[in-house]
Amino acid sequence: MDVHLSRAGRGIVLALALAGAIGGVRGLIHLPRGLTAEYFTTTERLGQPAFSTVDPTISTDQVSRRWRNAPPESFSVRWTGYLMVPASGFYHLATTSDDGSWLSVDGRPLVDNGGRHGAVTRSERIWLDRGAHFVLLEYVQAGGSYEIGLSWGRDDRGLSPLPAWRLSPRKLSPSRVVAARALDWLAWVAVASLIVAGWIALMQVQWHPRAIVRHPLLTCLAVFVVFSILHTWPLATDPVHLSRNDNADTVLNEWTLSWIAHEAPRVPLHWARSKPIGLFDANIFYPERNTLAYSESLFVQAAMGAPLRWAGASPVLTYNLLLMAGFALTGWAMCLVLARWTGDWIAGLVGGIVMGFNAHTLTRMPHLQAQHVEFLPFALLALDAVLVEPRVRHAFALAGWFTLQALTSFYLFVFTTVALVAATMCRPEAWWGKRLARVAPYLLFAAVTAVVVLLPFLLPYWHIHHDQGFVRPLDDVAGFAATWRDYLTTPSRLPRLWVARWTSTTGLYPGAIAMALVAIAVVSGTALRDPKPRMCLAFGLCGVVLSFGPQVPGYTFLYETFTPLQGIRAVSRFGYLGLVAVAVLAAYGMARIRWWMRDRRASMAVSLLIVALVTLEPLAAPIGYTQAAAVPRIYNALSDQPNAVVVELPLPLPRTVFLNAPFLLNSTVHWKPMVNGYSGFVPASYYEHYERLRDFPSPESVATLQRLGVTHAFVHTDTLGPERSAQVQHEAAFQQIDSEGPIVLYRVTSSAGAR
Numbered sequence: 001m002d003v004h005l006s007r008a009g010r011g012i013v014l015a016l017a018l019a020g021a022i023g024g025v026r027g028l029i030h031l032p033r034g035l036t037a038e039y040f041t042t043t044e045r046l047g048q049p050a051f052s053t054v055d056p057t058i059s060t061d062q063v064s065r066r067w068r069n070a071p072p073e074s075f076s077v078r079w080t081g082y083l084m085v086p087a088s089g090f091y092h093l094a095t096t097s098d099d100g101s102w103l104s105v106d107g108r109p110l111v112d113n114g115g116r117h118g119a120v121t122r123s124e125r126i127w128l129d130r131g132a133h134f135v136l137l138e139y140v141q142a143g144g145s146y147e148i149g150l151s152w153g154r155d156d157r158g159l160s161p162l163p164a165w166r167l168s169p170r171k172l173s174p175s176r177v178v179a180a181r182a183l184d185w186l187a188w189v190a191v192a193s194l195i196v197a198g199w200i201a202l203m204q205v206q207w208h209p210r211a212i213v214r215h216p217l218l219t220c221l222a223v224f225v226v227f228s229i230l231h232t233w234p235l236a237t238d239p240v241h242l243s244r245n246d247n248a249d250t251v252l253n254e255w256t257l258s259w260i261a262h263e264a265p266r267v268p269l270h271w272a273r274s275k276p277i278g279l280f281d282a283n284i285f286y287p288e289r290n291t292l293a294y295s296e297s298l299f300v301q302a303a304m305g306a307p308l309r310w311a312g313a314s315p316v317l318t319y320n321l322l323l324m325a326g327f328a329l330t331g332w333a334m335c336l337v338l339a340r341w342t343g344d345w346i347a348g349l350v351g352g353i354v355m356g357f358n359a360h361t362l363t364r365m366p367h368l369q370a371q372h373v374e375f376l377p378f379a380l381l382a383l384d385a386v387l388v389e390p391r392v393r394h395a396f397a398l399a400g401w402f403t404l405q406a407l408t409s410f411y412l413f414v415f416t417t418v419a420l421v422a423a424t425m426c427r428p429e430a431w432w433g434k435r436l437a438r439v440a441p442y443l444l445f446a447a448v449t450a451v452v453v454l455l456p457f458l459l460p461y462w463h464i465h466h467d468q469g470f471v472r473p474l475d476d477v478a479g480f481a482a483t484w485r486d487y488l489t490t491p492s493r494l495p496r497l498w499v500a501r502w503t504s505t506t507g508l509y510p511g512a513i514a515m516a517l518v519a520i521a522v523v524s525g526t527a528l529r530d531p532k533p534r535m536c537l538a539f540g541l542c543g544v545v546l547s548f549g550p551q552v553p554g555y556t557f558l559y560e561t562f563t564p565l566q567g568i569r570a571v572s573r574f575g576y577l578g579l580v581a582v583a584v585l586a587a588y589g590m591a592r593i594r595w596w597m598r599d600r601r602a603s604m605a606v607s608l609l610i611v612a613l614v615t616l617e618p619l620a621a622p623i624g625y626t627q628a629a630a631v632p633r634i635y636n637a638l639s640d641q642p643n644a645v646v647v648e649l650p651l652p653l654p655r656t657v658f659l660n661a662p663f664l665l666n667s668t669v670h671w672k673p674m675v676n677g678y679s680g681f682v683p684a685s686y687y688e689h690y691e692r693l694r695d696f697p698s699p700e701s702v703a704t705l706q707r708l709g710v711t712h713a714f715v716h717t718d719t720l721g722p723e724r725s726a727q728v729q730h731e732a733a734f735q736q737i738d739s740e741g742p743i744v745l746y747r748v749t750s751s752a753g754a755r
Contacts, residue, residue: 032241032627035081035135036169039066043140045076048719051659053246054627055079056164058137058150062624066246076140077148081169082132083162084177094123094159096149097139103150104136114140119147123159132171169627220345221332224352228328231357232365233621239320243628247366248661252295252678254315255664257322257368259283259292260302261309262671280460283667284677285686286645287708293460294470294679296369299407301326315668316628319368326371331356334583337377341532342591346607350614351587354514357618358583359490360576363507365623369409370573375401376416376580383420384532386442387430395442399449406454410461411573413454414564418546419539419577426538427531461567470681472569474550474559481549482506482572491620508547508575510582513613517589518582526588533588540581547575569680586614631666634740638670638712646674647705648714651693657682663714675710696720697728702748706733710748718742 034056038049055062058079064071083105085091095101095111098119103111105126113122139148151159165181229236244250259282282292304325305318313321335352339345355377364370379401385394402420406413424431424443431439464470490509510518521527527537545552549571550559559565590610597603638644646667652659660678667674675689692704705713713734717725725744728734734746 032169033164034167035079038078040076041072043074043076043142045078045138054169056624058148060147063148074142079137081135081167082171083135084132084166084174085128085130088129090125090155091128092123092125092153092159094121094151096121096147098145098147099142100140101148102138106134116142131174220335224328224332227357228324231327231619231621232324232623235320235625240317241627242625243316244366244625245628246626248658248678250366251661251665253298253368254319255668256298257302257305257318258309258315258668261306283671283673284664285683286673286675288683288685290460290464293464294681296409298369300404301368301372301408315665323368323371327356329374333374334377337381338587342587344591344594346594347587347591349611350590351583353614354586355580355583358579359507359509360579362491362618362620372408373412375405379405379416383423387427387439390439390442395446398446403450403453407457410567414568415577418542422539422542423535426535468683471566477569477571478550480570480572481551482547482575486572492618493620494617506572510579511617513617514582514586517586520589520592521585524592526592527585533585536581536584540578543574543577547572631669632740632743634738634743634745635666635669637738637745638672644672644711645709646672646712647710648676649696650720651690654682654687654690697724697731702731702733705748706750713746713748715744715746716742717744
């Protein structure tokens, strides 16, 4: 097929190529930003930190994000790394803190802002030579409100926050820092070029609507790729290293994608060798079965990412590319469906933007399952086709799109089911009376087909529900129900000017511009007369009501009768169906405005203004990412051990099971079964193992490892402590194989070999 791109299309392609090349070079030089951070749950800053990461900036917002907006009453943080000074001279360095903070440079105490007090800024003057200088910043929060900031200024100039690009967790040469900064500017140029090219393309579509008809799929997809890069910025500049791995759920998703890509081709081989090992028997929480079903399985996303993993892409790179693809594909799919329903590509574009980039999706960037909702619009399209013109191919399409959406996420399986049922029920004219005998068989056929295909993927969830009691109790669900404040919560910068004081941890803010368009669709009667927006309005209202969970009369009945609902803990996420409905109705509102405006120039101006507003209102970029840690070399030592069973010691507390997340990522280089694990469900065996291993290396704990069949142990001496680490060295059952930094790999001999 001969495809000819317009000038705007060629501009988009060139800008994308430039952004990709810059990102590739940026990834090769691998310049980490920020300071190494250790977070403690006490004020002493002693012992093992609760978690360690790299903070790109030193700020109150950054600290809040690290604690997931729920910090302990008292805590402390220690930041270490290097400050790159551009030129020799006198500098003022200052800390602003509530409570105490202390700053040292090159091992010498500089700023003493200690004590228990409100927000106080203290600064000191120091001569710094050009180059890298080691900095140590310690901060203590003793209770009440908290604040922290690090700023500097040259000579007698005013103070300003230290930019992330001048901070690094390791010592770097000035030339590398300057080169990386230049690449940052080039990346901004590439993004600006993308925006300009996309804007020109929109104007061409506005002035020449037929231009998009020749290649509508590619044109719209290119636009949403640009929007995806914009809303996740600066992720595209270094997708190899930038990450949200500060959130354990992101690491869990990266491991899930990698496990499926690794194991799926091997399952037939296992069964051929009479080994009943299934895809769901993942390598965590040994010796449990079906452990992949402890959380979202991400089968569709894993299928998309498998070629990347097979080609050698890292788990982090694979996740990041799928994250940006999820935003683009979700918006693109809704755009295509709404353009067909409304007959207006600009209206479809507006609805696609609202669908793909909103408070919910941008809040849940650490959860890949929340970004891939690209099959729901096509499922709605197929449902409408079945109701209007019942045919086998329409029923097949409905079953197929529903199945694909269900395989992206268990939550979306439940949400899509609710959406399709509510959408059908609000269109009785399509199935009531004489039409029932005509429509019902096709709806039943679609439902049975989907169930048959999904059954192998749902059975493991049923097994852990039945055998291990995996269920979300109603009391637990009530703690995750929505409040009215959630619908005024957004990570976006512009709306927070008027809704920031109502923020919560769940973003469901629909957007002022989108709601204005919804109002136009409702007031004009379009939303109620046309069955397509009406059915979306119906499931949107159902989603909003269900988001309040057990507070809603009848929820308990649904919980007891619809078993999959018992696997939903964060019931507030039902509110996303409300945002889907807003996207659909906003498109109809946009189409109504354009129908009213007969003047072509005025229509163009208003259309472009609304597109710009719905794009900018949810914008939360630049997003704060962390640098993904590389898997230590020592984990490769198990690659040639065919029957190894692994444990990482000391085993984290069950209430801090998220500390196992880095071990999941480390296991992607050897894939050996391990006692450790992290997921949405923690089996009873993990609690038992912790109790028996908490005193490691006591004789009882060593005997437990031998009884479990553990063959290798990674001992983290920095966590275990020097005294107990020395005891391991003298344990007869432990034979040291290798070491790297604070990690020591031991072979664990059997009880017979130990005697």
